Amino acid sequence: MTRTASPKLGAYAGLAALGLLAALVLGLPELVLLAAPFALVAALGTLQVRAPRIDVEVELDRERALEGELVDVWIRFGAGNGVEQIDVLLGLPPGLEVEEGTNPSTLRLDAGEERVLPLQLRCVRWGAFDVGKVHLRSHDSFGLFRHETVIDRRRPLKVYPAEESVRTLLRPSETQVFSGNHVARQKAEGIEFADIRQFVVGDRIKHVNWRATARRGELWVNEHHAERNADVVIFLDAFAEARRGGRSTLDPALRAAASLAARYLRQRDRVGFVSFGGTLNWLLPSTGARQLYRIVDAMLDTQIILSYAWRNLVVIPRRTLPPQALVVALTPLLDDRAANALLDLRARGFDLVVIEVSPLDLVGTMRGAKREIAYRLWRLRRDAVRGRFERAGVPVAVWNDDSSFAVAMEEVDAFRRHARTAPV
């Protein structure tokens, strides 16, 4: 605990000294009366000064919350030796804001008194936070001394991104060997009717198509498409983001990624996650609720790290992506490295889809001829990058303020249904 004397102490001591000296020199007893209160307060305050004994605990009502939700926090003061006045500040990271309660606040604690200071926080932005660093500053009765300390009672708080609405999920062009909800191209045991063929030894009686058999005079059986699962990898471009005020391109991309992961996992697909930026983080595909938590936790660690170390890095290591996976890329198309890496994935035969989180809404108005020309060139360059994807048969949908994520997904789905895959 750090003790500091306030400027008031020096001022009071000086006033007392000056008053008493003047009283002595001028022989005016009234000046003694004028100076006496200052002298007494300075002397008593200095004699009584003691470091307060404060015990603080911080409690959160939960450790996980969704973006936009409210979390209750209680700062508990245990029985101490009393403080005349104490300033309490709970240190909050930028993603959390006080919704209800006062932070900082000033309290008075009697000796042996236990107090609870309730606060309600709003989770403004996703992220993994530590809440509970309490800054304390106590003052004595006349504010001559202050004691300052920081008590670290941090508790983890994970704020998961809010969900974006997803109406339809993209159907992967290739399925895997495990059972799932996708109708595979391959014929095997399943529910969806595929074709009929002549009976061969080993076929089960229940598959006999009796109508075709009666018409042709020999046994014919039904064939089915297998219900398989798919590997889906969500690719998050973390090379660069556009940010303006509280809005950025990374935030909606992350929300969409979390929503996609939840939806694909719900239909028993294996979902993986790759965050490609200043560092490469990946999570191999897997299924189940645990994988969803793993993915979201990995997403919370995602941040934009400006890096020029890998200037020519365009290749994502082979092990990070399973073969024949559907790769859904969420990118603002601000960095060529991400675009080149995605095109390399396409060249390696991955089923790739690009959702462009448009940064155009975050760009301010361009004033001046030079700025306007620069802006137009930048937009043309973006169109050129988009053109490279389209020439490679990769659907690109622009997701901006005017449309929802569901619309962008529909657009990509429509492209995949109608377009033929271009030769790579």
Add this chain to the structure above:
Amino acid sequence: MVVGYSAIVGDRLVAVVTSIGCTGLVVTAVALLGRWTAFLPWGFVGVGAGYALFLSLRPGAVDAGAPLLAAAFFIGAEFCFWSIERRSWRSERQVIVHRLALLFSAGLAAAIVGGLLLLVTSGRDIGIGYEAAGTAAAVLTLAVIALLVRRSRGLVHPPRRGG
């Protein structure tokens, strides 16, 4: 209040007394507006200097209004320091009430003790012994205050984690 009292009750060099007091008030006001804590005591010194000049020009016995003025001066100074504290958030009502009560109690105590002192000392003939004792008490008080302030300023504990 101190400046007003000196201006109203005084009968010699009123303009000079008032202007010195007003200079102190202006300095105080400027310090408050600019939130300059170091500048604030100089305003009080100006007000006190005006009152000291009024007292030295005043013929006759001890000023009977001194205890009240001392209390008002102290309360005024406390309010000035309170208002200059850098705090952008609201304090708990209990803190404000307690501080106000303490402030007015201290002011009242200063007035009562001052009045009693004046009552005790005014009836007596001041001899050389009393004067010497008073001077010694004043010097001792100053020395004690200086010592305490020096000690308290030197006492800085290193920060300790976890309270």
